[in-house]
Amino acid sequence: MADPMRIRAQAAGDKATVRVLMSHEMESGQRKDAAGKLVPAWFIQDVEAKHNGKSVMTAEWGPAVSKNPFLQFTVKGAKAGDKIAVTWKDNKGETRTDEATVS
Amino acid sequence: MKMKKAVLLASLASFMTMPASAQKTAIEAIEEYRAMLQDGNPADLFEAKGEDLWKTARGPKNVTLEKCNLGKGPGVVKGAFVELPRYFADTNRVQDTESRLLTCMETLQGFNAAEIAKIPFGRGEQSNVTALATWIAAESKGMKFKLSQDHVQEKTMFEVGKRLFFARGGSHDFSCSSCHGEDGKRIRLQDLPNLTKNPGAGNGFGAWPAYRVSNGQMWGMQLRLNDCYRQQRFPYPVFGSDATIALGVYMGVNGLGGESIAPAIKR
Numbered sequence: 390m391a392d393p394m395r396i397r398a399q400a401a402g403d404k405a406t407v408r409v410l411m412s413h414e415m416e417s418g419q420r421k422d423a424a425g426k427l428v429p430a431w432f433i434q435d436v437e438a439k440h441n442g443k444s445v446m447t448a449e450w451g452p453a454v455s456k457n458p459f460l461q462f463t464v465k466g467a468k469a470g471d472k473i474a475v476t477w478k479d480n481k482g483e484t485r486t487d488e489a490t491v492s
Numbered sequence: 493m494k495m496k497k498a499v500l501l502a503s504l505a506s507f508m509t510m511p512a513s514a515q516k517t518a519i520e521a522i523e524e525y526r527a528m529l530q531d532g533n534p535a536d537l538f539e540a541k542g543e544d545l546w547k548t549a550r551g552p553k554n555v556t557l558e559k560c561n562l563g564k565g566p567g568v569v570k571g572a573f574v575e576l577p578r579y580f581a582d583t584n585r586v587q588d589t590e591s592r593l594l595t596c597m598e599t600l601q602g603f604n605a606a607e608i609a610k611i612p613f614g615r616g617e618q619s620n621v622t623a624l625a626t627w628i629a630a631e632s633k634g635m636k637f638k639l640s641q642d643h644v645q646e647k648t649m650f651e652v653g654k655r656l657f658f659a660r661g662g663s664h665d666f667s668c669s670s671c672h673g674e675d676g677k678r679i680r681l682q683d684l685p686n687l688t689k690n691p692g693a694g695n696g697f698g699a700w701p702a703y704r705v706s707n708g709q710m711w712g713m714q715l716r717l718n719d720c721y722r723q724q725r726f727p728y729p730v731f732g733s734d735a736t737i738a739l740g741v742y743m744g745v746n747g748l749g750g751e752s753i754a755p756a757i758k759r
Binding site for chain 1: 531532533534537540705708
């Protein structure tokens with residue numbers, strides 16, 4: 390199973406800043422291994438963020454995103470105690486969801 | 493004629509100052525880039541993995557590392573990193589974080605330390621050692637280095653480290669001090685800390701384990717030194733060898749009082 394994400398969400402005024410660190414290889418499919426064989430592409434394709442269960446952001450990612458990607462965004466109207474859940478799904482169909490509480 | 497000369501001088505002067513100012517902004521830009529990266533340092537991920545590994549029962553004996561003595565008593569992690577490398581009575585040698593972890597993995601968990609030391613960096617149990625070292629370092633983040641020099645072996649290791657640091661050799665007649673013995677040196681755009689005194693020694697020694705953005709790898713001090721020797725065209729030092737630990741003692745003692753910022757983030 391994939392390693393957990395690190396999600397930090399901090400409220401300031403009427404919005405909250407969410408910072409997400411994902412653990413993923415993000416293999417572009419362009420690299421070759423020591424034997425000269427192409428390393429198959431393996432990257433996060435879909436990202437979705439939910440605020441108290443309601444989808445607030447979706448993103449489509451490609452192989453150009455770096456290894457262990459960092460994502461930051463702001464959620465309008467999120468206050469302390471709210472739940473922010475982030476889900477990613479990669480091109481192998483593997484998925485991971487983690488949740489954090491806004492502080 | 494006089495006018496023309498003055499103009500020429502003025503233009504010359506402006507031309508000469510240009511590279512200096514361009515260089516400064518480049519370094520400033522890199523500093524800014526690093527500051528931005530600091531916020532989402534993927535070392536956090538390795539730190540979490542290391543903490544998990546510490547508390548998970550593993551190895552042939554299926555026990556955790558929670559009884560591991562890093563120098564401050566069994567299971568005490570906080571503050572251990574800033575006192576390493578140090579002398580350990582049970583092994584009768586000076587050990588750094590990574591070599592001490594190997595000892596614990598062997599004595600407590602039943603792993604074969606010599607076998608783990610042979611695994612290439614970043615693979616199998618080696619990547620676990622790095623993650624553990626990352627977590628141990630993070631537990632002492634912000635604390636100041638206070639390596640002991642009380643034991644005779646610790647003093648000997650400092651002297652050995654100093655000699656290794658200045659020892660020139662290899663096809664390029666290189667030494668550690670070629671790059672890290674003076675202030676204000678750099679490789680391309682990377683500032684090189686002067687490891688013979690503070691603040692360089694504390695900053696340099698206290699930054700590893702660090703996450704390398706350029707290759708997405710987590711590097712412990714052992715790999716850092718291994719790569720320094722590669723760049724010097726020396727043979728690779730053995731993982732956890734006395735030579736690498738001696739260099740650790742030399743840098744750590746030079747960096748006494750410096751703040752540990754590990755796990756840091758590097759280009």
